[in-house]
Amino acid sequence: MSRFWSDIVHKLTPYVPGEQPKVSNLIKLNTNENPYGPSPKVLDALKAEANDSLRLYPDPNADLLKGAIARYYSVSQKQVFVGNGSDEVLAHAFQGLLKHAEPLLYPDITYSFYPVYCGLYNVPFETVPLTDAFDINVDDYLVTNGQKANGGIIFPNPNAPTGKLLALSSIETLLKVNTDTVVVIDEAYIDFGGESAIALVDQYPNLLVVQTFSKSRSLAGLRIGFAVGHPDLIEGLERVKNSFNSYPLDRFAINGGVAALADEAYFQQTCNAIIETRESLVRELTALGFDVLPSAANFVFARHKESKADAIASKLREEAIIVRHFKQERVQDFLRITIGTNDECDALVKALTDILKD
Numbered sequence: 001m002s003r004f005w006s007d008i009v010h011k012l013t014p015y016v017p018g019e020q021p022k023v024s025n026l027i028k029l030n031t032n033e034n035p036y037g038p039s040p041k042v043l044d045a046l047k048a049e050a051n052d053s054l055r056l057y058p059d060p061n062a063d064l065l066k067g068a069i070a071r072y073y074s075v076s077q078k079q080v081f082v083g084n085g086s087d088e089v090l091a092h093a094f095q096g097l098l099k100h101a102e103p104l105l106y107p108d109i110t111y112s113f114y115p116v117y118c119g120l121y122n123v124p125f126e127t128v129p130l131t132d133a134f135d136i137n138v139d140d141y142l143v144t145n146g147q148k149a150n151g152g153i154i155f156p157n158p159n160a161p162t163g164k165l166l167a168l169s170s171i172e173t174l175l176k177v178n179t180d181t182v183v184v185i186d187e188a189y190i191d192f193g194g195e196s197a198i199a200l201v202d203q204y205p206n207l208l209v210v211q212t213f214s215k216s217r218s219l220a221g222l223r224i225g226f227a228v229g230h231p232d233l234i235e236g237l238e239r240v241k242n243s244f245n246s247y248p249l250d251r252f253a254i255n256g257g258v259a260a261l262a263d264e265a266y267f268q269q270t271c272n273a274i275i276e277t278r279e280s281l282v283r284e285l286t287a288l289g290f291d292v293l294p295s296a297a298n299f300v301f302a303r304h305k306e307s308k309a310d311a312i313a314s315k316l317r318e319e320a321i322i323v324r325h326f327k328q329e330r331v332q333d334f335l336r337i338t339i340g341t342n343d344e345c346d347a348l349v350k351a352l353t354d355i356l357k358d
């Protein structure tokens, strides 16, 4: 508290990121980072950038990276926006595309940054409950609030922290009916088993698809996010960005991102390894008495039939394994467990076996 703060600062409820402990030798399964390092080609690209050119500002438009993303997804460069992590891209979308008189709609159980941006930018919103099976039912977004129009719709696909995937056909059903406001699909985890809605951007001018290099491309530390959508939506984001920070992506991010997209073999190999580990972890957790929601992400969301989630989490911590527990209603019985390497997941299962024996 300080009398020097602007009014809005008193009212903010900031996002609380998963812990980044300063001690080593932890098995860190709490923030959905990739257990494998980035492509060696990315590291080479970063080393090549560590030179005298750092005295110069980077390209404010990051055209090199935008071009690489456009080619990768077969869209035009005018359909691509890039930002300092997808959190920044999302922030600009909240401010520039989703703030209207009618409420923005998003699920009751979802990425907890959404309410934070609503608070920061004063965006009116309403939450739409997931079904009892923790699914997004798109019909629930079409007739809410007594048929009143919405100011926009946003949800992650796969959803966080449930990991559940919504079929692309359901997203298209939503887009066919909801034509007057922007629909943002936050695809932070799409590369672990889903089909990207980028395939639909040419048909639906109100669709914005947001992705990140933090999870599937193992570059959380470099901060690269992007959005793909109609050039008019992208222009709206550019206007916000150029009123905020001209250079959100530094020289390392621009060139490292390009190198990451160029190493498709490494990308495929690491994504597939995570998917395989996920499937075997699901089997093992189920055998230990957990209900595990079907996941298309690099994490699983699981609740034990008898033991309490917060108790399990604190016992795991004593064994130097950290997972994420949310105190929120409807999900306080669940643990969100990031998929690590096979060795890390084996250690987790071994620790859980001991904990659940007592």
Ligand SMILES: *Cc1c(COP(=O)(O)O)cnc(C)c1O
Residues within 6 Å of the ligand: 032, 084, 085, 086, 087, 088, 111, 156, 160, 186, 188, 211, 212, 213, 214, 220, 224, 225
């Ligand atoms: C991790 C995550 C992000 C943010 O990713 P960054 O690009 O690292 O900012 C956005 N949305 C969801 C749903 C996420 O889980």
